[in-house]
Amino acid sequence: MDVYGKIKRLFGWGPKPAAAASAPATDGSEPAPPKPAGPERRGKPRTNARSGTRMLVIDDSATIVALLSRMLRQNDYHVLEASDAEQGLEIARTQAPELIFLDIVLPGMDGFAALRQLRRDPYTRDIPVIMISGNEQATEQFYVHRIGADDFMKKPFSRAEVFARIERLLDAQRVPRRLPAGAQAGQDDEETA
Numbered sequence: 413m414d415v416y417g418k419i420k421r422l423f424g425w426g427p428k429p430a431a432a433a434s435a436p437a438t439d440g441s442e443p444a445p446p447k448p449a450g451p452e453r454r455g456k457p458r459t460n461a462r463s464g465t466r467m468l469v470i471d472d473s474a475t476i477v478a479l480l481s482r483m484l485r486q487n488d489y490h491v492l493e494a495s496d497a498e499q500g501l502e503i504a505r506t507q508a509p510e511l512i513f514l515d516i517v518l519p520g521m522d523g524f525a526a527l528r529q530l531r532r533d534p535y536t537r538d539i540p541v542i543m544i545s546g547n548e549q550a551t552e553q554f555y556v557h558r559i560g561a562d563d564f565m566k567k568p569f570s571r572a573e574v575f576a577r578i579e580r581l582l583d584a585q586r587v588p589r590r591l592p593a594g595a596q597a598g599q600d601d602e603e604t605a
Contacts, residue, residue: 459579461511462586463488468509470500470526471544472518476567480513483571497526504536511581511588514561516545524559531560540581540588544569562591 467489469480474495481491492509494500497518504512512530516523523543530536541560546567563577581588 458575459582459586460487460575461489461578461582461588464490465511465588466490466492466507466509468492468494468500468503468507468512470494470497470512470518470523471515472496473515476515476544480574483574487575497521497523501526501529501536504530504539505533508535509539511578512539512541513565514541514543516543517547527559527561538590540590542577542581 467484469477469484469491471477471480472495477493477495481493484491492503492507494503497514498521500512500514503509514523514526514530518526523545527541527543530539530541540562542563542565543561544565544567562581565573565577578588581591583589
């Protein structure tokens with residue numbers, strides 16, 4: 413057995429040995445059918461941003477900030493946090509994050525106004541922004557306005573979606589970059605559809 417086969421067997425990815433697959437159930441019922449080997453969970457390996465990438469999370473929900481920050485820190489990213497747009501804009505200008513997650517519905521200034529300010533400021537205009545919202549009306553409004561966000565995630569989101577959105581924005585050096593105008597948010601990818 414080759415090394416790959418041993419690893420598959422170790423993690424239970426391959427077919428079970430014949431004796432185990434056909435062993436009778438001890439409770440008198442039918443034996444459970446063997447689990448199919450099936451395809452890997454992913455078709456291709458995920459590409460992560462380089463370690464230490466600075467990411468800013470702007471959301472008024474402490475739960476969302478904590479959840480997203482934990483996901484990002486687990487992948488060795490440096491996470492900055494803001495609970496409103498004004499604080500987020502100040503952090504974006506002074507600490508130069510390389511990617512921003514921006515909630516649409518915020519107290520005071522909303523995410524749309526914050527995004528417009530980010531795009532007008534020469535210090536922040538080239539930072540990729542992923543808008544996030546759980547509000548259906550805000551989601552529809554986002555697609556109508558298309559005011560310069562690079563992507564969009566609807567709450568609740570999965571870990572896989574967060575990292576797929578980040579991966580979509582990476583350049584060859586694994587640094588988040590703004591997408592060309594024709595590839596910006598509002599156009600669903602086949603992989604996320």
